[in-house]
C-alpha cells in the first residue's frame with residue numbers, strides 16, 4: 208500500500224519508519240524541510256509542498272496526518288480537500304478534540320478516521336495502541352497500515368462512529384494524568400517519609416510482581432535512575448493539559464464524577480504559579496488572622 212504522511216515530528220516519523228519496515232511505500236511532507244530530508248534518507252518519497260504531495264499519491268489516496276492538534280489540522284485539510292473524493296481516506300493520528308473530528312468527518316470529501324494514538328515516541332519499538340473512529344470500510348482498508356504502526360493486529364481497534372477514537376484517547380489521557388499523580392504522591396511520601404530510601408530500588412521491586420506494576424512505573428524507575436532519587440534539577444512545573452481539560456469538561460457535561468482526574472489536572476495548573484499558589488499563600492495568612500500562627504514569608 209502507498210501511504211502519504213504529513214507531519215514528520217516525534218510521532219509522525221515513527222509512523223513513517225514502521226510503515227516502511229512493513230514493506231509499504233510512504234510519501235512524506237512536513238513544513239520543516241529537514242524533517243522531510245530525514246524521512247527521505249529513511250526511504251520515504253519526499254514532497255516539497257501539499258500540491259507535490261498529492262501529485263505523488265496514486266488516484267486513490269490514503270493519507271495520515273500527524274501534525275499538532277488544532278489549526279494545523281484544519282489548515283492542512285483545507286489544502287488537501289480540493290484533491291480528495293469519497294474513495295480517499297484521511298487519518299488524523301494526533302490528539303485532536305473529538306468534536307473537532309466529528310466536524311471534520313462531516314465536511315471532508317474523503318472518508319475520515321480519527322485515530323487516538325498511545326505509546327509515545329518512547330513506545331516506538333513495541334508499536335502503538337490505536338483507537339480508531341469512523342467508517343468501517345475505511346478502517347478495514349487501512350488495516351495493513353494499522354497492523355504496522357500498532358503493536359500488531361491486537362494493537363488497534365475500531366471504536367465506533369466518527370469522533371469515538373479521539374474520545375477514547377481523550378479519556379485515556381485523563382487516566383494517564385491520574386496515574387501520574389498517584390505515583391507522584393506515593394513517591395513523594397516515600398521521599399519525605401521516615402526512611403532514607405533509594406526510590407529507584409523501590410520502583411524496581413514494585414515493577415517485579417507488585418500489584419501496581421506498569422509502564423508508567425517503569426518510567427518512574429528510569430527517572431530515578433537517570434536523575435537521582437531526589438529528581439535532581441527537575442522543576443516542579445508540569446506542562447500540557449489540553450486532553451485532561453477536555454476529559455474533565457466532558458465529565459461535567461455527562462455528570463460523571465472524576466475527582467482523581469480533576470485533581471491531577473488542577474495540580475498541573477497549580478504547578479505553574481510563578482511564586483507559589485495564591486490560595487496557599489492566603490490560607491497561610493488567614494491562619495495568622497484567626498490563630499496568630501506565625502506566617503512563613505518568601506525570601
Ligand SMILES: NC(=O)C1=CN([C@@H]2O[C@H](COP(=O)(O)OP(=O)(O)OC[C@H]3O[C@@H](n4cnc5c(N)ncnc54)[C@H](O)[C@@H]3O)[C@@H](O)[C@H]2O)C=CC1
Nearest residue numbers: 214215216217218237238239273274275276279301302327
Ligand atoms: N509526543 C507524544 O507523546 C504523543 C503525541 N501525540 C499527538 O501526535 C501529534 C503530533 O505530535 P508530535 O509528533 O509529538 O509533535 P511534533 O511537534 O514532534 O511534530 C509535529 C510535526 O508537524 C509538523 N507540522 C506542523 N504543522 C504542519 C503543517 N501545517 N503541515 C505540515 N507539517 C506540519 C511540524 O513541523 C513537526 O515536524 C499531536 O497531535 C500530539 O498531541 C499523540 C500521542 C503521543
Ligand SMILES: O=C(CO)[C@H](O)[C@H](O)COP(=O)(O)O
Nearest residue numbers: 302325327447448449450451
Ligand atoms: O497523548 C500523549 C500521551 O498519551 C501525549 O504525550 C500528550 O502530549 C500528553 O498530553 P498532555 O500534553 O495533555 O499532557
